[in-house]
Amino acid sequence: MDGYSESIAINSLALNHSHKTFQSFLFSYYAISKSNTPGLDSFVSKTADVEFEKIITQDEKSIGKVTSVFMYGAMAMIMAPIMMLTMMFMQTDPHSIQYIAYVLFLIPVMYALYVFFTNSRHSDVSLKYNRHSLFGLAFAIPWFAATHDWLASISLGILVMAIINGVSVSRQLKSWRSKTDGFPIFIRDLIERRKVDSNFIVSIKKLLKSPEIGKKYMMFSEILEDVRARLYEITYTKKDLFYDPNLSSKRLRLMMFILQIVFDGGYATSTSSLERVYNFSVKLNFIKNKIDDSLKTSSMLLFFAPLMFFVSMVGLSSILMSFTVGMPDSTSVLSFDPKYASFLIKPDFGQLLDALKPALVIMSVCSGLVISRVTYATFFATLPLGLSLVITFVILVGWDFFFDVISNLVNSAL
Numbered sequence: 001m002d003g004y005s006e007s008i009a010i011n012s013l014a015l016n017h018s019h020k021t022f023q024s025f026l027f028s029y030y031a032i033s034k035s036n037t038p039g040l041d042s043f044v045s046k047t048a049d050v051e052f053e054k055i056i057t058q059d060e061k062s063i064g065k066v067t068s069v070f071m072y073g074a075m076a077m078i079m080a081p082i083m084m085l086t087m088m089f090m091q092t093d094p095h096s097i098q099y100i101a102y103v104l105f106l107i108p109v110m111y112a113l114y115v116f117f118t119n120s121r122h123s124d125v126s127l128k129y130n131r132h133s134l135f136g137l138a139f140a141i142p143w144f145a146a147t148h149d150w151l152a153s154i155s156l157g158i159l160v161m162a163i164i165n166g167v168s169v170s171r172q173l174k175s176w177r178s179k180t181d182g183f184p185i186f187i188r189d190l191i192e193r194r195k196v197d198s199n200f201i202v203s204i205k206k207l208l209k210s211p212e213i214g215k216k217y218m219m220f221s222e223i224l225e226d227v228r229a230r231l232y233e234i235t236y237t238k239k240d241l242f243y244d245p246n247l248s249s250k251r252l253r254l255m256m257f258i259l260q261i262v263f264d265g266g267y268a269t270s271t272s273s274l275e276r277v278y279n280f281s282v283k284l285n286f287i288k289n290k291i292d293d294s295l296k297t298s299s300m301l302l303f304f305a306p307l308m309f310f311v312s313m314v315g316l317s318s319i320l321m322s323f324t325v326g327m328p329d330s331t332s333v334l335s336f337d338p339k340y341a342s343f344l345i346k347p348d349f350g351q352l353l354d355a356l357k358p359a360l361v362i363m364s365v366c367s368g369l370v371i372s373r374v375t376y377a378t379f380f381a382t383l384p385l386g387l388s389l390v391i392t393f394v395i396l397v398g399w400d401f402f403f404d405v406i407s408n409l410v411n412s413a414l
Helices: 003-016 020-036 039-089 094-118 131-147 150-194 200-208 213-217 220-231 250-264 271-303 305-322 338-344 349-375 383-397 399-413
Strands: none
Touching: 094 349, 131 150, 150 200, 150 213, 150 220, 150 250, 150 271, 150 349, 150 383, 200 220, 213 220, 250 271, 271 305, 271 349, 271 383, 305 349, 305 383, 305 399, 349 383, 383 399
């Protein structure tokens, strides 16, 4: 790769990369190489460890912040509606109850908007939305025809669509993670092979001929198949053996780019350069996988927020109902002015709880979208949305049953 082509590759990759630290990494390499051309070997040995320490520090802080966002968000979406329910208990006017219910809608929506506008994490992989998942919305039609429950029907349609697409996207994410995890394994074997072979090309050809290439390198073997195909092409040129600008994973594209730079250093490249590439890729995968796993664990706090809200709501309403025993159902039996007597009659808990059903659905949708945006850095990963709506759909379908069970447990404890 000549200097002009290398500068184009570096600038293109850096400008399109979402992580600012990696952008500075590539731009710094380009600036140094223009001045005294020390090569990747020297640059990585002097700079990479420092850059990774910065990444580790930044990501540890971001994980703590995200965990706090999940925790306080879950608390807000549970406690605020409970406070609203208490306010509803003080109201008997249907219009006032509806107004309070509308305010409930805004709590999860405002929380979701806050996360969307403050979270700057970007997906490492370009994902494809499964268009066939849109047919999942059709499941709402037969359910509505059978039950006439529009809220449960809408929830069913969205959850089927979200699960179908979510499974498809999860497979894409799993595939790319397997590919990036297989890269350092390949480099490790390449180092061992290079110690006994005469040059780089011989080592690569021997590794690519291995019959166990699929088992050893996981999904990364698919990329190695492309490398093998290019290696034996008549039109093959040295500069395009490893680096592929069309790779969907920015992380893997970065690692393959650096491997390409090492390869361009010559067929007799020493193993020290490969060892630095190996250390680079191992650290990079460790950091990224650590972030992803930590975020998935933290998101569980928010995932069960709708369920905890329902349990808390039913438990609180059961306690409040125990205080209304003996209260009249109508103002006609009271001698007070009707304007004041309305505060002394038993609230219509059925109306109160029905007003909270839409808020429960909206809470589930917002919870799923927030988990997707923060954990996977993309709205295309809709599996959390689907699973969150599954919980809500089950609650809506078995509303009376679950309400009676929880109420009996609360009353028996009082």
